[in-house]
Amino acid sequence: MSKNLALALGILLTICASVTGLVIIPNWQFRELQPVKKADGTQYPVPYFGEQLKGRKVYIDQGCIYCHTQQIRMKGYGADIRRGWGTRRSVPRDYIFEKPHQLGTQRMGPDLASIGSRQPSAVWHALHLYNPQITSPESIMPRFKYLFTELKEGEPLPVGTFAADLVKIPPVYQRDGVTQLMPTDRGRALIEYLKGLNKTFPLPEAAQ
Numbered sequence: 349m350s351k352n353l354a355l356a357l358g359i360l361l362t363i364c365a366s367v368t369g370l371v372i373i374p375n376w377q378f379r380e381l382q383p384v385k386k387a388d389g390t391q392y393p394v395p396y397f398g399e400q401l402k403g404r405k406v407y408i409d410q411g412c413i414y415c416h417t418q419q420i421r422m423k424g425y426g427a428d429i430r431r432g433w434g435t436r437r438s439v440p441r442d443y444i445f446e447k448p449h450q451l452g453t454q455r456m457g458p459d460l461a462s463i464g465s466r467q468p469s470a471v472w473h474a475l476h477l478y479n480p481q482i483t484s485p486e487s488i489m490p491r492f493k494y495l496f497t498e499l500k501e502g503e504p505l506p507v508g509t510f511a512a513d514l515v516k517i518p519p520v521y522q523r524d525g526v527t528q529l530m531p532t533d534r535g536r537a538l539i540e541y542l543k544g545l546n547k548t549f550p551l552p553e554a555a556q
């Protein structure tokens with residue numbers, strides 16, 4: 349066998365082995381995965397719809413994935429559970445409705461797989477997205493100000509918004525007379541998505 353032929357065969361074999369190991373076998377193992385029924389008759393996981401689906405798109409196009417993962421490592425493989433980021437490790441069934449999934453690889457900030465369970469407050473999320481240093485004083489997370497309309501005292505609410513969504517800025521962070529925030533459509537959707545992120549349901553296969 350000539351050297352070139354051996355090289356070509358080697359390359360071909362490597363590609364075939366990778367595709368088999370990384371694409372074909374996992375697909376065959378996981379494609380049949382279905383949601384499980386909970387005791388109350390509902391199922392886990394459920395597909396995203398409405399506001400949360402819209403918010404998921406905002407999460408994707410704002411690039412939150414460049415600093416945040418959504419996957420909890422098992423005990424012994426990292427401090428995720430000890431840090432309170434989740435109650436159990438993540439498993440493939442958690443992601444069956446997530447296309448594209450937002451697993452992520454960078455952890456500039458905490459894992460968000462279950463942020464909705466540890467931070468369910470819409471007001472907290474609004475203030476944090478507007479200016480992360482309001483809720484987390486030394487935060488290096490960028491501000492997502494453009495997801496909010498800034499309002500001065502007594503200014504009328506933007507058309508189509510509800511007073512219930514208004515968020516008061518703590519006095520020390522008020523600038524130029526701006527005292528309140530109204531999330532834009534995209535801001536509100538992103539907050540709904542974050543509140544809904546909850547992978548704590550104890551799936552049997554995640555027990556160890």
Ligand code: HEC
Pocket residue numbers: 407410411412413414415416456457458459460463467480481484487488489490492538542
């Ligand atoms: C440049 C990196 C970076 C980007 C981009 C980023 N974050 Fe963060 N994020 C951080 C850091 C660092 C923290 C920890 C400090 C803090 O709480 O602000 C954090 C914290 C958070 C928290 C609180 C987590 C907790 O456990 O308390 C949430 C929620 C969050 N980010 C959501 C988002 C969303 C949504 C986006 C996209 C719109 C985003 N982040 C984009 C770096 C980032």
